[in-house]
Amino acid sequence: AYCYHGQTLLANDKCGEAIRSLQESEKFFAKAEALCKEYGETKGPGTTAKPSGHLFFRKLGSLIKNTLEKCQRENGFIYFQKVPAEAPQLELKANYGLVEPVPFEFPALNAQWTPETLAAFDLTKRPKDDTAKPKPDEEVKPLKEPDIKPQKDSGCQIS
Numbered sequence: 788a789y790c791y792h793g794q795t796l797l798a799n800d801k802c803g804e805a806i807r808s809l810q811e812s813e814k815f816f817a818k819a820e821a822l823c824k825e826y827g828e829t830k831g832p833g834t835t836a837k838p839s840g841h842l843f844f845r846k847l848g849s850l851i852k853n854t855l856e857k858c859q860r861e862n863g864f865i866y867f868q869k870v871p872a873e874a875p876q877l878e879l880k881a882n883y884g885l886v887e888p889v890p891f892e893f894p895a896l897n898a899q900w901t902p903e904t905l906a907a908f909d910l911t912k913r914p915k916d917d918t919a920k921p922k923p924d925e926e927v928k929p930l931k932e933p934d935i936k937p938q939k940d941s942g943c944q945i946s
Contacts, residue, residue: 803868809855811874
């Protein structure tokens with residue numbers, strides 16, 4: 788999130804904040820990489836998974852590195868902005884592209900559903916002889932397939 792936030796800040800000409808955001812991203816990426824390598828070396832089920840070798844993880848590392856180098860280079864040539872000591876706050880609530888959820892409400896009960904009606908659905912009071920016995924499978928008689936001979940005179944021509 789810090790990597791993509793840094794790219795957005797760079798696009799908005801806030802290069803100093805973008806550098807700090809990308810440095811924070813680099814720090815978290817190093818932690819995640821250490822955890823992924825530790826996970827890949829553990830014994831037990833799931834050892835075939837190597838999260839550090841996943842394509843997204845590999846691309847993210849190079850993306851962070853390249854974007855940070857680009858920000859530092861552009862800040863040295865163009866912007867000359869100070870890098871803040873604290874990382875910029877991420878905006879965690881998206882304000883675009885999402886639809887507000889509609890709260891779900893149960894519909895009102897119909898007047899016909901009374902406690903007496905619901906008690907009539909007691910399955911423990913069902914008749915004992917109502918059990919469904921499986922019918923024995925009927926024997927399937929084989930059918931004689933018609934003898935189909937290939938015909939040469941189908942009327943089709945290949946030009």
